[in-house]
Amino acid sequence: MAFKNSYLKKVYDDVAARNKGETEFLQAVGEVLESLEPVVEQNPDIIKTGVIDRIVEPERFIQFRVSWVDDAGNVRVNRGFRVQFNSAIGPYKGGLRLHPSVTGSVIKFLGFEQTFKNSLTGLPMGGGKGGSDFDPKGKSDAEVMRFCQSFMTELCKHIGADTDVPAGDIGVGAREIGYMYGQYKRLRNEFTGVLTGKGLTFGGSLGRTQATGYGLLYLTEEMLRCMKNDSVAGKTVVISGSGNVAIYATEKAQQLGAKVVALSDSDGYIHDPDGIKLDIVKDIKEVRRARIKEYVQSVPTATYTEGCTGIWSIPCDVALPCATQNELDGASADKLIQGGVTAVAEGANMPCTPEAVEKLQAAGILFAPAKAANAGGVAVSGLEMSQNSLRYGWTFEEVDSKLHDIMLGIFHAAYDASEKYGSAGNLVMGANIAGFLKVAEAMIAQGVAY
Numbered sequence: 001m002a003f004k005n006s007y008l009k010k011v012y013d014d015v016a017a018r019n020k021g022e023t024e025f026l027q028a029v030g031e032v033l034e035s036l037e038p039v040v041e042q043n044p045d046i047i048k049t050g051v052i053d054r055i056v057e058p059e060r061f062i063q064f065r066v067s068w069v070d071d072a073g074n075v076r077v078n079r080g081f082r083v084q085f086n087s088a089i090g091p092y093k094g095g096l097r098l099h100p101s102v103t104g105s106v107i108k109f110l111g112f113e114q115t116f117k118n119s120l121t122g123l124p125m126g127g128g129k130g131g132s133d134f135d136p137k138g139k140s141d142a143e144v145m146r147f148c149q150s151f152m153t154e155l156c157k158h159i160g161a162d163t164d165v166p167a168g169d170i171g172v173g174a175r176e177i178g179y180m181y182g183q184y185k186r187l188r189n190e191f192t193g194v195l196t197g198k199g200l201t202f203g204g205s206l207g208r209t210q211a212t213g214y215g216l217l218y219l220t221e222e223m224l225r226c227m228k229n230d231s232v233a234g235k236t237v238v239i240s241g242s243g244n245v246a247i248y249a250t251e252k253a254q255q256l257g258a259k260v261v262a263l264s265d266s267d268g269y270i271h272d273p274d275g276i277k278l279d280i281v282k283d284i285k286e287v288r289r290a291r292i293k294e295y296v297q298s299v300p301t302a303t304y305t306e307g308c309t310g311i312w313s314i315p316c317d318v319a320l321p322c323a324t325q326n327e328l329d330g331a332s333a334d335k336l337i338q339g340g341v342t343a344v345a346e347g348a349n350m351p352c353t354p355e356a357v358e359k360l361q362a363a364g365i366l367f368a369p370a371k372a373a374n375a376g377g378v379a380v381s382g383l384e385m386s387q388n389s390l391r392y393g394w395t396f397e398e399v400d401s402k403l404h405d406i407m408l409g410i411f412h413a414a415y416d417a418s419e420k421y422g423s424a425g426n427l428v429m430g431a432n433i434a435g436f437l438k439v440a441e442a443m444i445a446q447g448v449a450y
């Protein structure tokens with residue numbers, strides 16, 4: 001990390017010393033602190049409030065044992081986490097990830113980012129995140145249910161509709177939220193909006209399934225319109241991943257008139273130059289929970305290639321990384337630039353490495369960071385909380401129109417902050433600053449012992 005400001009360098013060094021080896025968390029903290037240099041320069045009094053020293057330390061970090069019994073009768077043990085990062089502007093809010101790569105560092109980076117993302121939505125939500133190193137791949141429905149029940153048996157002691165409201169993330173969709181909600185209700189005997197992403201028959205919001213992918217395209221469209229007088233229509237788009245975010249990003253991109261030519265999973269990627277047939281992908285991923293390579297059995301003109309990073313060699317106008325953190329590195333950024341990319345927007349959380357972001361920005365590529373670009377999911381989660389509190393449900397069109405307005409608001413908040421703090425068009429800096437300022441103001445108003 002290259003800090004010009006000695007105070008920010010000291011904050012970063014303290015975080016690095018306290019969180020040794022937590023590379024993902026340190027990467028996320030370093031990026032935000034770098035963005036705050038002009039804020040500290042313009043308002044040196046902020047140092048005395050200690051708000052920056054406080055915002056990088058989670059309010060609470062919970063780690064717990066999750067034991068469950070597999071179909072063969074064996075006892076299995078996983079590690080569960082919930083980080084309650086910041087509650088200055090609302091109850092902790094953020095998803096749960098089930099993936100073998102989950103560690104304390106991954107959960108902390110996600111919870112830290114969530115704090116600023118939630119602030120950008122304009123809704124009253126603090127930052128949190130959780131999950132487990134449980135691997136849902138290859139598990140039966142009954143095993144997933146038993147795991148989710150055991151996980152919630154501990155998690156329910158720490159969450160609540162006005163305290164902390166988890167939702168889905170990688171490996172957690174409608175099925176897992178249903179099992180967890182059922183267990184919460186059994187244990188607590190209360191029907192509240194304690195989770196979002198719920199099924200539509202028990203308090204879920206229309207539009208939550210589509211929200212992150214649709215929101216990503218609403219923001220990308222606004223970025224192209226305002227910064228390049230252009231639009232998504234007619235563009236060739238490459239999207240990584242083939243989960244919730246990637247599928248609904250593809251759907252909205254196609255509705256806006258773009259051609260999506262590639263998708264991937266953790267084994268490899270498909271390239272369909274004629275345009276991805278989304279109904280086939282939905283059947284493979286949402287119904288059969290199978291691998292993306294099966295696509296070429298239905299579409300023989302498409303190709304399948306093993307490995308994840310090759311997808312960025314496919315020439316495109318717009319690239320939307322929607323799989324996982326650090327999936328797009330400096331070499332992949334070079335390939336995208338050579339392939340003529342003009343805009344990159346992050347659907348996943350922190351999918352581009354710092355080197356990739358630097359290269360894309362230096363090449364003049366429009367770049368929308370995750371905190372802004374993928375905030376649509378949590379925004380509609382916030383709308384689900386509102387509907388639960390009202391004991392009411394809005395139509396799909398009502399939710400979608402609010403989502404659209406929120407995403408445009410996020411783009412303009414980030415753009416305006418980038419201008420005000422001297423880096424017009426640098427949306428990484430703008431999103432970090434705009435997200436930070438609201439949380440910081442609330443923390444200062446609430447006093448030092450939060």
Ligand SMILES: NC(=O)C1=CN([C@@H]2O[C@H](COP(=O)(O)OP(=O)(O)OC[C@H]3O[C@@H](n4cnc5c(N)ncnc54)[C@H](O)[C@@H]3O)[C@@H](O)[C@H]2O)C=CC1
Nearest residue numbers: 169170171212241242243244245265266308323348349377
């Ligand atoms: N679901 C949501 O509402 C939101 C999700 N996100 C982020 O979006 C990303 C994707 O999440 P979801 O779509 O919800 O998860 P998901 O579990 O529905 O799908 C994840 C997909 O990524 C693929 N994948 C995993 N590692 C990969 C790799 N190295 N290369 C290529 N593909 C890989 C998986 O095979 C799967 O198809 C994550 O970073 C998540 O944190 C961000 C905001 C909201």
Ligand SMILES: O=C(O)CCC(=O)C(=O)O
Nearest residue numbers: 094095167169377378381
């Ligand atoms: O809907 C939510 O509460 C969380 C979504 C999420 O995990 C994210 O924005 O990364």
